[in-house]
Amino acid sequence: MRGDLEPGTPIKDVELAERLGLSRTPVREALATLTDEGLVETKPHAYTRVTALEAEPVRDALVVVQSMHALAVGIATPKMNVEDIVAMRAANKAFKKALDADDAVAALAADDEFHAVAVHRCDNFAIAATIDRFTPLVRRAEHSRFSSPNARHSVTQHQQIIEACENGDPVLAASLVDENWNTLEAEL
Structure with missing residues (x-):
C-alpha cells in the first residue's frame, strides 16, 4: 500500500514465507485476502x-x-462527547505534525485515527465492515496524496469537521467529510 512493491512486481509465496519466518499457509491466506x-x-x-x-x-x-x-x-455527530472531540483534535494535530515532517505513513495513521472516531461512535458494524473492506484499494492513492504537499489542506478540512461535530451539526459534518474524501479523487 505504501508503494514499496511496484505494480507488476512478482510475489513468490515461498520466498515471502522464508523472509517473514512463516510457513506457506498463512502467507497464502494473506495473499488470498x-x-x-x-x-x-x-x-x-x-x-x-x-x-x-x-x-x-x-x-x-x-x-x-x-x-x-x-x-x-452524520450518525455519530449527535452522539459525540467531549472525549470524541478531544480525540479528533489530537489526531488532527498528529496528522499536521506528520505532514510537516513529510512522514506519509504517520500522516495516514493519524488520518485513520481522526476518521475512526466517527466510525466508532456511530456504532454501526455494517458501516465499519464496508470501510474495512474497500479501504485497502484506496490506500495506495491515500499514501501517494500524503506524500505530497497537496495533503496540507486536509488539516483545515479536519478542523472544520471537528467544529461541525462540536456544534452538533450532522448535516454539515457529513458534507465536510464528503468534501474531504472527494479531494482524493483529484489524485487519481
Whole structure:
C-alpha cells in the first residue's frame, strides 16, 4: 500500500514465507485476502503479482469509502462527547505534525485515527465492515496524496469537521467529510 512493491512486481509465496519466518499457509491466506482486496492478482501456476494502480477500481472503492465515512459522521455527530472531540483534535494535530515532517505513513495513521472516531461512535458494524473492506484499494492513492504537499489542506478540512461535530451539526459534518474524501479523487 505504501508503494514499496511496484505494480507488476512478482510475489513468490515461498520466498515471502522464508523472509517473514512463516510457513506457506498463512502467507497464502494473506495473499488470498490481498487478492480479494484488489491489491494482488494471481493466475494459478503462472504468477502472483502486485496489481497496477488503476484509476477506475480505485474510484469505485473511493465512492463507497467516502459515502460510508460521511454516513458515519452524520450518525455519530449527535452522539459525540467531549472525549470524541478531544480525540479528533489530537489526531488532527498528529496528522499536521506528520505532514510537516513529510512522514506519509504517520500522516495516514493519524488520518485513520481522526476518521475512526466517527466510525466508532456511530456504532454501526455494517458501516465499519464496508470501510474495512474497500479501504485497502484506496490506500495506495491515500499514501501517494500524503506524500505530497497537496495533503496540507486536509488539516483545515479536519478542523472544520471537528467544529461541525462540536456544534452538533450532522448535516454539515457529513458534507465536510464528503468534501474531504472527494479531494482524493483529484489524485487519481
